Amino acid sequence: MTPPAQPRDRLRVAVQKSGRLGDPARELLASCGLTWRESRDRLFLYGESLPIDILLVRDDDIPGLIADGVCDLGVVGRNVLVEHHLERGAAGRPASLREWRQLGWGACRLDVAIPEGDEWTGPAQLAGLRIATSYPQTLGRWLRENGVEAHPVVLNGSVEIAPRLGQADVVCDLVSTGGTLRANGLVPVTTILESEAVIAGPDHHLEDGRQEIADLLLRRLDGAVQLRESRLLMLRAGRGSLDGVLPLLPAGHEPTVLQVDGLEEVSVQILVHGPVSWSRLEDLKRAGAHNLMVLPVEGMLA
Ligand SMILES: Nc1ncnc2c1ncn2[C@@H]1O[C@H](COP(=O)(O)OP(=O)(O)OP(=O)(O)O)[C@@H](O)[C@H]1O
Ligand SMILES: O=P(O)(O)OC[C@H]1O[C@H](OP(=O)(O)OP(=O)(O)O)[C@H](O)[C@@H]1O
């Protein structure tokens, strides 16, 4: 039984110490105006600009630290959160965490992959096979949902090599480019979880004034995430081509159309969500636009 957490009036956020999500998570928090003083062991960052401290840990430990009340929030892959949630469930403990925000980066999939050249006929073909994975609970849930009985072989890393070593027949592991699978003669056949980086937190309100600090951080995070994805698209077009150009603009805010002094031309500006592809710019140019420009947005205040 975990002893109750000590009262705290500062928010504590768990972030991966090293690894894929550590740097982007710290950059995101810094873009929310957070500054820190680093402890000598570099495991604790004391928040200077706001009462928000950062604990640097292994990503697998993040859900447990939040569940135990040692940390309030954490930046972690959904894959780790789901595995923790199912582990707790299997041990008969109630769910205690939820996704507070999805961050739109750190995307990867948890896929089942089989040896190249083998035919894939569906989940039933996995019956009785040994499946190497670091995610036994998530795999187990998917197998149950598909009515398949197989044998998970739990490995903490280098899962893709297991079939070559004779430890397993197939694998269930994280995939983004697919390069690691290909290098090991495996092909992905089905996705059992789509993942991305998320802000994880408890499924209840925080106490001792920490909910107010968390709300402030989340408001800034929402703004920072939106800003990161925003682009300003600017172009010029002849009045006559406007009807062809406007329907081709990417999704975004209401465009601003301004008459250019002394010319039969307009200048169009639109704030768009997400990158603008080259093919979109080419389509706009074909429709009569010119002087097209896509600019990052540094700040925004409605
Ligand atoms: N190939 C990938 N592409 C994109 N995201 C990935 C990829 N592999 C993992 N991730 C995401 O990044 C998270 C962290 O991955 P990383 O490899 O750094 O973890 P780790 O080796 O378990 O680190 P730690 O030392 O903290 O335990 C994963 O849980 C997943 O959400
Ligand atoms: O589809 P890909 O782009 O090849 O990425 C997939 C690989 O990335 C992760 O491992 P990572 O490189 O983090 O090494 P690890 O085995 O130490 O976790 C994951 O466990 C896969 O092995």
Ligand SMILES: [Mg+2]
């Ligand atoms: Mg880990």
